[in-house]
Amino acid sequence: MVRAATRCISAFCARSGTSCVSRYFASTTAVAKPPSRHRARWRHEVASFGYALQGIGEALKSEPHLRFHALATAAAVALGAWLQLPRYDWALVALAIGAVWTAELMNTAVESIVDLVSPDFHALAGRAKDVAAGAVLLASLAAVVVGLLVFGPPLWAKLLPLL
């Protein structure tokens, strides 16, 4: 029975012009399928995330203001942990930090574009830089207000007994 089946398969392979062995390997080592659209999209998203992190890293290297914000962020987080801020206060602090970082990164981007397209003096180039810098100033002032309101009372309560 087995011998008959083997003979039958061999005859089929011989008729179709390929050896049974090569047909077997062709089926098991199938050519790699092109990545599905979903997987390609996912790879694209991961790459974009990498570029964004790279952008923040580049800005940190070139902008002293951003390094100052990094220090201020670390100090605010450490102070918040020490004061054991409640959840909603952490949310306010996170929003304030995010707003300042966002404004500073956008300001850096505007400065780069202006320097690229208008290396010479131009009133509009100056206005673009000034407006972008104004956004940083506003976000920083708002962060200072949030900092005073959130950190002030618990810090005062902690320090008062020591005075």
Ligand SMILES: Nc1ncnc2c1ncn2[C@@H]1O[C@H](COP(=O)(O)OP(=O)(O)OP(=O)(O)O)[C@@H](O)[C@H]1O
């Ligand atoms: N191409 C330009 N044309 C007109 N005015 C400009 C131009 N470049 C800069 N300025 C003016 O000079 C100011 C300072 O510009 P600069 O490029 O030194 O940025 P900055 O605010 O000092 O930021 P950073 O310290 O991060 O470089 C701008 O806010 C703008 O008023």
